[in-house]
Amino acid sequence: MYLHQLERLSRARLLSLFILCISGLFASNIVAQQATFSDNVLNIPKATVGQKAYSLDLGLSVNGANYDFGLLAASEIPFNGTEGASVFDGQILRVPSLAAGGVDYTLDLNLISSDPIIFRLATYSIVESSVQSKLEQATALYKESIDPQTVQMRCVVCHIQGGLAGGSDLLFTRSSSTSITTNFGIFSQFLDNRDTRRTKLLNKVRGIDHDGGVQLTEGSVGYTQFEKFLKLLLEYQAGV
Ligand code: HEC
Known part of the structure; x- marks a missing residue:
């Protein structure tokens, strides 16, 4: 009973975090390397690890107050630099830009397990547009x-x-x-x-x-x- 309530609570919070993920999916077409979140899957079109680059799909599961992202799929893509890419430093995967509901987020995912690969949401913030409208x-x-x-x-x-x-x-x-x-x-x-x-x-x-x-x-x-x-x-x- 208690767990159930907790789950609902975190769902509500999750909703406010990833408002209208569907529209985020559309926005992703504009900036090719922008991560998107849809149907509980975080798609990172380019994540670099050293001199290698991958396209990743991470599945969200809510564990109490934690948002954990398990690796669902990874495919290697040509490296050619880290600009705009999410970068994994061995512990933290920094996602510079996640489009969700017309808002641009930046996330840090902390690696909490390497077998299976699971990341936990460490911090997130809204990216303020550096260009004034x-x-x-x-x-x-x-x-x-x-x-x-x-x-x-x-x-x-x-x-x-x-x-x-x-x-x-x-x-x-x-x-x-x-x-x-x-x-x-x-x-x-x-x-x-x-x-x-x-x-x-x-x-x-x-x-x-x-x-x-x-x-x-x-x-x-x-x-x-x-x-x-x-x-x-x-x-x-x-x-x-
Ligand atoms: C000494 C009086 C005077 C001052 C100072 C003045 N105007 Fe005018 N303005 C007029 C009058 C009288 C008209 C109406 C006749 C015409 O179109 O010239 C007018 C008309 C206009 C129109 C056309 C409006 C319409 O209905 O299509 C614009 C635009 C305009 N003024 C802009 C300005 C701006 C901007 C300033 C300040 C930088 C300014 N005016 C300062 C007297 C003035």
Whole structure:
């Protein structure tokens, strides 16, 4: 009875560890050497031991609080380096990238038996993407530079309800605790995943067909930042 409960408990934990392993299987096609977990089998497409490389299938069994992975199949593959590979140092098998449920994990498996070969999950952590997403980059740039230096100092005087540009589709709010989020959203809405909108914004600020005249001169830091911001935001909207 007690054991049964324990097993259920560890199943629940396992579920949170390997959320949606099925989608991990799809993600694996993108990065060839990324390990995947599906139907209780951890597939490691490339594990190196010294100058040899293998493709491994390890079967999971839950023993109390432990996740043990027994060797189900191994086949030797050409070595050609350790980049992206899981590396076995004689004791620990380090899996640099396991895709599961859209999340990238890194695992350390500890060899606890060599006959039969069984590894035990020692540690795991989520791999933080070293590259900021387009949205993160756009948001950071907006907050640090665009809103304080351009929108608040140059646009909001006219582009506000009741202002000279009050009838336009670009209405900002003055600096407040929520203005950055609000104004970012206004750009987002105006841009609307359309490159023509990006061009329009760039033209207007340069004074082309703009009743507000020149606000940012081409080549200035402000213009370059604004251009970069719009590019990032549009790429995010387009899913690039
Ligand atoms: C001196 C007032 C003034 C300032 C400052 C100003 N604008 Fe304008 N802007 C206008 C007016 C008036 C219009 C509406 C007529 C037109 O399209 O030129 C307008 C229109 C626009 C449009 C077209 C909106 C639409 O509905 O299609 C964009 C885009 C724009 N401005 C961007 C900016 C940005 C970005 C800034 C700040 C860098 C800015 N403007 C600063 C007066 C201003």
